[in-house]
Amino acid sequence: METNKRTCLYDKHVAMGALISPFGGFDMPIQYAGIVEEHNAVRNHCGVFDVSHMGEVTIKGPDAEKFVNYIFTNDVTDAPLGKIFYGLMLYPNGGAVDDLLVYKRGENDFFLVINAGNIDKDVDWIMQNKEGFNVEVIHESDYYGEIAVQGPESESNIENILGIACSDSAFYTFKTLTYEGETIIISRTGYTGEDGFEIYASHELTCKFWDKLIESGKVAPCGLGCRDTLRFEVGLPLYGDELSEEITPIEACLGIFVKTDKEDFIGKEVVKKQKEEGAPRKLVGIELQDKAIPRHGYEVLSGDDVIGYVTTGYRCISVEKSVALALIDSKYADMGAPVKIKIRKKTFDGTIVARKFYKKSYKK
Amino acid sequence: MSKILEGLYYAESHEFVKIEGEYGYVGITDYAQEQLGNVVYVDMPEVDDEVTAGEEFGAVESVKAASDLYSPVSGVVVEINEDLDGDPGAINKDAYANWIIKVKLSDPSEVENLMDAAAYAKSIEH
Incomplete structure (x- = not known):
């Protein structure tokens, strides 16, 4: 049996008595x-998550912007430095390879953050498709540790406990800065529907940040269990649940992150048609x-017919x-329509509602 | 350390049964509630439903997942713990006091196939 990988914070989780399970x-x-x-x-x-399992890939070189636009659904053309884009990589059939964040670090220098369970597949996909583009692809997942500090008190805790100025960062932007001689990345992003930041640094510094935040007593250590309940309540998708190689971003209602008016990108034909x-x-x-x-x-179900899952x-x-979030036949998807869900042996009555069950409170 | 009570019978699937005369009170063990975390829903059978030793009779759901419940004994459900409908988290506070179903036993000798407190304690050692 193949053994699972461990993040740089693993021993701390065990020492703190966390319940450990395999993920990605x-x-x-x-x-x-x-x-x-x-x-x-x-x-x-405020809570802090170990998200060091996430993968990181740098794409740079003369064709970097062109290449990112070719494999990514959002449009990074002429974006200002420090901007972050959410979007997807698609197969030609429109199914998702992964959903990811793209950080514009320099002209033709992009930093991609990908899902842990998709790291190998994504890197292979990127390498397969870079032919003809003058780019360098650097896989950096083994170097970076990452923590997510989330919740309404994130900004003050990061400034006061870690001594990192972050109040000037806007939503979905990042900055690189030097901390104890090391270059780190801090972005105003997250996966909880609350204000918050994600910090990418070496394993050593990641451990140091984690310890400082926990020792302050002001930041709760949080596991992937609540990461999922938090993202779910505000309707954020998880690859493997709302997204997969068999689900297009249009079906997942992520059309605003799919720029079908830009130049060719992989999967464009299918998603453009679905959008229209x-x-x-x-x-x-x-x-x-x-x-x-x-x-x-x-x-x-609708009546006795299975219409989705x-x-x-x-x-x-x-x-x-x-x-629940559910993927169903579009013709049954009208707001307010009655549907049923089969739970073990019984079926239960339900109603189609908006995909956000709780209001996001981002600081924009 | 998980609490294990003397005098109860335990199944490998972490249910207990407390025998009182011809009735058995069935619930999940303290170890099971610890493993599950916050219990948010208990799917119970109805009164007069039959249950069979080793077979599923409902589910207990934590925030994260649903876990099937297997009856340690056979018989007919004579009562369900309706308090759990309004307060499923009571199982986290005291798993043994908050039994799930009361069963009229059809074969009281079935408890011989279950573990006693000492055997159950040994089975959950790591």
């Missing part, structure tokens, strides 16, 4: 105090009347409701 090829902390406590810490105060004519399936929110909890893979579902923590 890594042994990761799922929870410390408990998912509900950690979820609420991020919504109301509608996609066969659509990601919707479903709210159940009952307390039973819909989970990934459960069937969604649940991609993620929870008994929502911030609003006490049983809710």
Whole structure:
């Protein structure tokens, strides 16, 4: 059996008594105090996540902008330095290779942040497609550690505890700075629907930041369990649930990150057509009347017909409701329409609702 | 350390049964609730439903996942713990006091196939 990788913070998680589970090829902390406590810490105060499992790839060289635009759905043309783009890499059939962030670090110098479980596949994909482009691709996942500091008190905690000025950073921008002689990256980004920052640094410095934040007593250690409940409540997709090689970004309702008016990019033909004519399936929110909890893979029905499946579902923590994101046949996707979800042996009545179950509070 | 009570019978799938006369109170062990984390929903059978030893009779759901419940004994459900509907988290506070179903046993000798406290304690050692 292949053993999972461990992040630079692994020993600290174990020492703190975290529940460890495999995720994306890594042994990761799922929870410390408990998912509900950690979820609420991020919504109301501040929490820190070890996200060192995320992958990092630099693409630079004379054709870097052109190449990123070719493999990425968003449009990085003439973007200002320090700007970050969310978007996807697609297969020619429109299915997603991965969803990722692209940081514009310099003219023709881009920093890509990719999902842990897709690192090998993404790097292969990038290498396969770079023929004909004058670019250098540098895989840096083994160098970088990463922490995400999330919640309304993130800015003050980073400034006061870590001594990093960040109040001047706008949403979806980053800066590189020198900390104890080392170049680090700090961005106003996250995956929780709250204000927050992500910091990329060496393993040594990542451990140092983690210790300082935890020792302050003001920042709760948070596991991937609440990372998922937090992102779900605000309708953010997770690759493997809402996105896959068989799901297009149009079906996942991510059309605003797919710039079909730019030059050719891989998968463009399919997603352009879907944007114009509608996609066969659509990601919707479903709210159940009952307390039973819909989970990934459960069937969604209209009458007796199976019309799709649940991609993620929870008994929502911030609003006490049983809710799901589900990928269903577009013709049943009208807001307010009645649907059913099959949970074990019974079916439960639900209604199509908006995909955001809780309001985001970004600081823009 | 997980709490294990003397006098109860335990299944490998981490349910317990407490025998009182011809009835058995079935719930999940303290170890099980620790492993699950915050319990947010308990899917219970209905009164008069039959349960069979070793077979699924419901589910207990944490924030993260649903775990099937397997009955340690056979019989008919005579009562369900309706308090858990309004307060499923009670299982996290005291898993043994907050049983899930009360079963009228069809074969009281089935408990001989289950573990006692000492055997269960040994089974969850790592």
